[in-house]
Amino acid sequence: MTNSTSFNAEKINQHIVKWLLDYATNAKVKGFVVGISGGIDSALTSTLCAQTGLPTLCVEMHIHQPESHVRRGLEHISQLKKRFPNVLHEKAELTIPFDTFIKQLPIIENEELLNLTRANTRARLRMTTLYYFAGINGFLVTGTGNKVEDFGVGFYTKYGDGGVDLSPIADLLKSEVRALATYLNVPESILIAKPTDGLYVNDLTDEDQIGANYDELEWAMHEDKKGKTSADFSGREAEVLSIYKRLNQINQHKMIPIPVCAIPNEYK
Template identity: 55%
Template sequence: MQTEKVIHHIVNWLKDYAHKAGVKGYVIGVSGGVDSGVVSTLCAMTGLDLLMLEMPIRQKEEQVNRAWEHMNDITKRFPNAKAMSVNLTPAFEELYKTFDVKDDRFPAEKLAFANTRSRLRMLTLYYYGQINSLLVCGTGNKVEDFGIGFYTKYGDGGVDVSPIADLYKTEVYELARALDLVESIKNAIPTDGLWDVERTDEQQIGATYPELEKIQKEWGTKTEADYSGRDLEVFKIFQRMNRAAQHKINPIPICDIPEEWR
């Protein structure tokens, strides 16, 4: 990949979009992962206002430290960038007490609470975005957004712009190296940070991003019969998650009313 050209293209795209939208810049949630690290750096490079938010919810200290190491590096390098922490744990605990049904009839409750964390962060980003005239910048990559739908609908999927959604995860890591991000970000193991017990993306998905990328690049041109061994296992994982994520990947269905009934 021609990283310098890609970086220049994304920075100009972000700058042009903000100018056309009539806003001052971007707000972004920084998790301590490579995606938010790359995107926040690209936003900073526009020269427009950048507000980076670290939004802990029962967060692991390692993730918090990594996020701040990156944000401190960016604020030193770019005078247009600011960083702050908004502790969402108290708000989440109140929701937990209000929503918690503690009933075996609801096996998806833990997942629902994990997604609630992401949606709380989305609300926070839009609040700070609105009062500062900033757009919410997304951090999803191509596999997450258009392959397996590995994000929360109206959570981290609730954004105004998505500058790296056409880049595979391995390409995002290439940008991280080219942008000279802090080592902890460049080497960060992908995780969504939505669980009390640490779960990496690979543990949750059952496949690595390079394995998933191989399938996605061949999606639509090869079938299950073309694979064997580990590739077949990953194909089935990708197929299952892609099918389940169509409600995220496709636009919201609209029930069309026949014109003659109006």
């Protein structure tokens, strides 16, 4: 959990906003594009971008989206537009394009693997959509991943929500995301909503998929850095640390640079 005595929301907010503005200025781009999911990470990220004063395009991308997600996303965008005149809004209805694409592809008997692959395909279609909007506007695609997702358990889609130009909140734990989002007056409906990637028809939460909640994963991340193993604990703690270590290991391919086969000079 975040230590409220040491977490300086004001300073962190100012630091990230300056970092975003400096990066955009140096890259000579006009603004930012953020995919809005109705979740806390995208709400915080778009609020940070909006504070730069540069155009911040919030994009809804519906693919069989639960109504609750849609409502939360719209509530956030509406609030943000009232607070910041530089906030823009676009909606891309992707359900029909997604369904049309899926119909052209084979179906396999392994339902779990099929559902996972389709979920990742949804994320990659959204990434393509964000880059379309970024391209026609001269904007940067802004990542919404937090530290636990990006560098702990690798809970994101490679070249999906992991396909971005910059990541302003990737050094914040989920509890820190909640603290900063609260400080920045993100809507209460988003603050209390259970985290979900919105990629499954049955609306699985992140905890449903991972097997542990973010407070547990932050604890495991901390213990792993200290060199602890599951053998050092018992019960639920041992189970959570085992979950964390397994996901961290199998998702390393997302966290490290793309491997390049170096050819010896004498072969060229």
